[in-house]
Amino acid sequence: MTHYLYLVRHGEHLDAEHGMVDGPLSPRGRRQAELLADRLSGVPLTNVWHSPLERAAETARAVAGRLPAVDPEPTALLFDCVPSGMTPDTPSVYEPFFGGVTEAEVDAGAAQMSDAVAEFLAHRPNAHELLITHNFVIAWFVRHVLDAPTWRWLTLTQANCGLTVLAQRPGRPWTLVTHNDLAHLPMELRTGLPEAPLV
Numbered sequence: 001m002t003h004y005l006y007l008v009r010h011g012e013h014l015d016a017e018h019g020m021v022d023g024p025l026s027p028r029g030r031r032q033a034e035l036l037a038d039r040l041s042g043v044p045l046t047n048v049w050h051s052p053l054e055r056a057a058e059t060a061r062a063v064a065g066r067l068p069a070v071d072p073e074p075t076a077l078l079f080d081c082v083p084s085g086m087t088p089d090t091p092s093v094y095e096p097f098f099g100g101v102t103e104a105e106v107d108a109g110a111a112q113m114s115d116a117v118a119e120f121l122a123h124r125p126n127a128h129e130l131l132i133t134h135n136f137v138i139a140w141f142v143r144h145v146l147d148a149p150t151w152r153w154l155t156l157t158q159a160n161c162g163l164t165v166l167a168q169r170p171g172r173p174w175t176l177v178t179h180n181d182l183a184h185l186p187m188e189l190r191t192g193l194p195e196a197p198l199v
């Protein structure tokens with residue numbers, strides 16, 4: 001009766017280095033998606049949801065190409081967003097980040113994530129849902145299930161095609177099963193983290 005959510009940041013995309021908004025996957029990004037699909041081959045996925053942005057949609061298609069039983073569906077709930085603004089207890093080291101973010105963007109992100117949490121954390125017995133989305137969205141889900149202070153999403157970073165798993169048994173709180181698991185990715189494919197991982 002357990003409900004599982006498999007949260008994945010899209011594969012590396014071609015314009016990632018240049019700060020572009022979106023773009024097709026790089027060759028590394030496609031390989032990351034293939035290895036993710038192989039990693040998930042034993043999971044009885046019931047749904048694959050993805051952000052409408054191309055880097056997430058292409059990752060979903062690459063995964064589905066190796067797991068033909070799944071049919072990816074886009075949802076705006078998983079769009080890239082800034083889920084919260086500065087709060088009184090946010091460490092001041094994060095102030096520069098918020099300098100480039102408008103109040104309207106924060107309001108829209110907060111509303112989206114409120115809806116996303118309500119939708120995806122509603123208990124669905126025996127569901128195994130793969131969510132292919134963005135770094136900040138996954139950070140927000142993890143912060144939420146841990147009941148961590150709002151600003152903590154800023155301290156959670158996920159690699160491209162890293163695997164984060166949440167689970168809920170009926171009548172119990174959500175649990176964090178694993179965070180940013182990279183076991184399926186060789187070192188040269190572990191991208192998207194602030195520091196290159198050493199293990």
Ligand SMILES: O=C(O)[C@@H](CO)OP(=O)(O)O
Binds near residue numbers: 133
């Ligand atoms: O720019 C980033 O760091 C994140 C924010 O969520 O986006 P993406 O996962 O799409 O790279």
